[in-house]
Amino acid sequence: GRKLHVSAAVAEDRRIEQESMLSEKPTTLLREGEDSDDKNGLRARFEQMVFRIQNDVCAAVEAIDGGKFREDAWSRPGGGGGVSRVLQGGTVWEKAGVNVSVVYGSMPPEAYRAATGAASTKPGRIPFFASGVSSVMHPINPMAPTVHFNYRYFETDAPEGVEGAPRAWWFGGGTDLTPSYFFEEDVKHFHQVQKNACDKFDPAFYPKYKKWCDDYFLIKHRGERRGLGGIFFDDLNDRDPNELLAFATACADSVIPAYIPLIEKRKDMAYTQEQKEWQQLRRGRYVEFNLVYDRGTTFGLQTGGRIESILMSLPLTARWEYDHHPEEGTEEAKLLDACKNPKEWLL
Amino acid sequence: GRKLHVSAAVAEDRRIEQESMLSEKPTTLLREGEDSDDKNGLRARFEQMVFRIQNDVCAAVEAIDGGKFREDAWSRPGGGGGVSRVLQGGTVWEKAGVNVSVVYGSMPPEAYRAATGAASTKPGRIPFFASGVSSVMHPINPMAPTVHFNYRYFETDAPEGVEGAPRAWWFGGGTDLTPSYFFEEDVKHFHQVQKNACDKFDPAFYPKYKKWCDDYFLIKHRGERRGLGGIFFDDLNDRDPNELLAFATACADSVIPAYIPLIEKRKDMAYTQEQKEWQQLRRGRYVEFNLVYDRGTTFGLQTGGRIESILMSLPLTARWEYDHHPEEGTEEAKLLDACKNPKEWLL
Numbered sequence: 023g024r025k026l027h028v029s030a031a032v033a034e035d036r037r038i039e040q041e042s043m044l045s046e047k048p049t050t051l052l053r054e055g056e057d058s059d060d061k062n063g064l065r066a067r068f069e070q071m072v073f074r075i076q077n078d079v080c081a082a083v084e085a086i087d088g089g090k091f092r093e094d095a096w097s098r099p100g101g102g103g104g105v106s107r108v109l110q111g112g113t114v115w116e117k118a119g120v121n122v123s124v125v126y127g128s129m130p131p132e133a134y135r136a137a138t139g140a141a142s143t144k145p146g147r148i149p150f151f152a153s154g155v156s157s158v159m160h161p162i163n164p165m166a167p168t169v170h171f172n173y174r175y176f177e178t179d180a181p182e183g184v185e186g187a188p189r190a191w192w193f194g195g196g197t198d199l200t201p202s203y204f205f206e207e208d209v210k211h212f213h214q215v216q217k218n219a220c221d222k223f224d225p226a227f228y229p230k231y232k233k234w235c236d237d238y239f240l241i242k243h244r245g246e247r248r249g250l251g252g253i254f255f256d257d258l259n260d261r262d263p264n265e266l267l268a269f270a271t272a273c274a275d276s277v278i279p280a281y282i283p284l285i286e287k288r289k290d291m292a293y294t295q296e297q298k299e300w301q302q303l304r305r306g307r308y309v310e311f312n313l314v315y316d317r318g319t320t321f322g323l324q325t326g327g328r329i330e331s332i333l334m335s336l337p338l339t340a341r342w343e344y345d346h347h348p349e350e351g352t353e354e355a356k357l358l359d360a361c362k363n364p365k366e367w368l369l
Numbered sequence: 370g371r372k373l374h375v376s377a378a379v380a381e382d383r384r385i386e387q388e389s390m391l392s393e394k395p396t397t398l399l400r401e402g403e404d405s406d407d408k409n410g411l412r413a414r415f416e417q418m419v420f421r422i423q424n425d426v427c428a429a430v431e432a433i434d435g436g437k438f439r440e441d442a443w444s445r446p447g448g449g450g451g452v453s454r455v456l457q458g459g460t461v462w463e464k465a466g467v468n469v470s471v472v473y474g475s476m477p478p479e480a481y482r483a484a485t486g487a488a489s490t491k492p493g494r495i496p497f498f499a500s501g502v503s504s505v506m507h508p509i510n511p512m513a514p515t516v517h518f519n520y521r522y523f524e525t526d527a528p529e530g531v532e533g534a535p536r537a538w539w540f541g542g543g544t545d546l547t548p549s550y551f552f553e554e555d556v557k558h559f560h561q562v563q564k565n566a567c568d569k570f571d572p573a574f575y576p577k578y579k580k581w582c583d584d585y586f587l588i589k590h591r592g593e594r595r596g597l598g599g600i601f602f603d604d605l606n607d608r609d610p611n612e613l614l615a616f617a618t619a620c621a622d623s624v625i626p627a628y629i630p631l632i633e634k635r636k637d638m639a640y641t642q643e644q645k646e647w648q649q650l651r652r653g654r655y656v657e658f659n660l661v662y663d664r665g666t667t668f669g670l671q672t673g674g675r676i677e678s679i680l681m682s683l684p685l686t687a688r689w690e691y692d693h694h695p696e697e698g699t700e701e702a703k704l705l706d707a708c709k710n711p712k713e714w715l716l
């Protein structure tokens with residue numbers, strides 16, 4: 023709940039400047055000086071982690087697809103920026119994107135209180151730093167699932183003109199699977215890899231973050247989730263930040279082993295025109311979730327993020343049929359039922 | 370601005386019951402008793418007007434398309450309901466829908482104050498009544514434009530347990546055109562018919578409501594409108610309600626003469642696969658506007674309206690390409706320019 027308040031309050035700040043495109047990917051998006059000099063600081067280590075994940079995931083996708091990611095890098099005058107990589111019209115994926123971004127902004131004191139619970143003693147705005155990697159990959163074959171992951175690190179500075187005020191930080195993120203057709207072994211494999219990453223840090227993590235994911239990706243007006251979940255967490259700051267950085271890294275590193283084997287198994291399966299249309303209807307649901315509920319998308323649209331990078335998550339094509347209901351007993355009904363009634367896959 | 374506050378406050382009330390489907394269209398959706406007995410009351414006359422418009426528009430569409438609208442009627446236990454008509458997979462339109470609805474609800478006192486400016490003396494919830502017709506029609510041919518119209522009447526009762534408290538009412542609505550290709554004569558014709566309807570009531574109406582339309586249908590995160598406008602108004606209550614009912618009726622009656630001739634001219638034009646894809650990209654923008662900004666849609670999703678009727682406005686198919694920009698000097702660039710820079714079409 024906390025982050026919602028922060029987003030709403032930060033969203034009031036529309037003073038973020040427009041980005042400029044860069045001719046090539048910079049080695050860092052951090053502000054020159056304190057941030058970029060402190061190579062062992064959390065900001066620098068997190069940024070290097072998300073750049074590595076971007077490289078690794080894009081390499082794994084290119085190896086299967088044969089296509090190449092296009093890269094767009096941009097920066098903002100006051101520091102921050104991003105590197106977007108997009109593969110469109112591939113042989114396996116119709117649209118796949120992996121974004122890295124670094125944002126420097128400032129939030130009003132109410133947002134700071136909402137985020138930290140700390141009473142702010144002075145009325146100055148609170149500078150914040152946010153860095154993350156986010157990715158959505160939509161394959162062509164309706165038997166092959168879409169995946170999304172996002173890992174981010176957030177810090178606030180002391181309010182302007184205040185020394186030694188509390189500094190807040192937290193990690194957030196998750197990885198979730200959105201199939202159009204239900205293969206139980208795929209869902210189990212995907213969840214098992216997430217659970218393995220979680221269990222190395224705390225056996226309580228997977229059950230908690232699996233449920234959080236089921237709750238978060240609910241399309242409320244449909245009473246169904248966009249897909250079959252995975253893990254999702256936010257506001258994570260109750261352990262040593264180095265341990266939480268290691269946890270976020272382990273989660274991000276689990277994307278390839280969780281997802282790529284499913285693509286290899288499903289990418290060349292035969293399918294019908296009707297199955298393709300069902301996939302397109304599920305893509306429509308994906309659009310509904312992202313445009314109506316997803317915090318990253320709505321926050322980005324409100325705060326003047328780079329639109330093309332934010333909306334990269336939308337599928338290449340989507341479909342809405344009036345009052346469509348799959349017939350009982352069909353594969354389509356089975357998928358829909360799993361989206362409406364989340365299960366424990368690893369019992 | 371006022372209506373936004375009302376929507377947000379009403380949205381907190383999620384106690385609206387689920388609808389039941391009816392076997393046939395009822396003669397009225399008004400509550401039995403006071404509302405349905407008062408045949409000359411504004412509620413009854415407005416409802417009969419929107420039912421007539423629904424019949425007229427569907428008949429005009431069927432006459433050109435050859436296909437038939439499917440009809441779904443539903444009601445709510447406490448009164449209210451709707452009649453949706455949808456034509457999907459026609460020969461001219463890939464998806465066309467015309468909805469009539471009647472909603473009985475109640476809003477918290479803050480929403481009432483925001484709507485009326487009147488200080489509420491008691492803390493009771495304020496019952497409201499809303500009735501309207503809304504329609505979106507998406508043709509197959511990319512040279513043929515999409516149209517949307519919506520006309521609605523809103524009333525609040527005295528707060529519960531309060532006698533003689535101020536009763537608020539207002540009219541709202543509009544008709545707007547969304548082409549994928551720019552034919553200046555079409556846009557001029559469409560606007561001229563709207564202007565003619567407006568001018569019979571007040572020469573100040575068209576300029577004011579044309580600008581309101583341009584402002585309302587802005588996709589803020591893109592800096593472009595979804596289409597080429599028309600008219601839009603809200604909160605209209607500063608004249609005799611009978612005159613405003615006549616004005617809303619004249620606007621609704623202008624939909625067929627404004628739109629149908631454009632369809633007749635464009636429905637059989639030749640087009641390429643590239644032109645179809647451009648139409649699909651513009652349909653993607655339509656989805657962005659409706660899911661992110663449209664008050665009717667977001668209000669409906671939040672207040673538990675009938676989902677299939679609300680989302681009937683979405684196109685059958687839509688497309689999102691990463692970082693797509695039409696080449697300068699092309700027909701696609703011309704349309705986009707007109708969406709970014711609204712013009713006075715009738716000077």
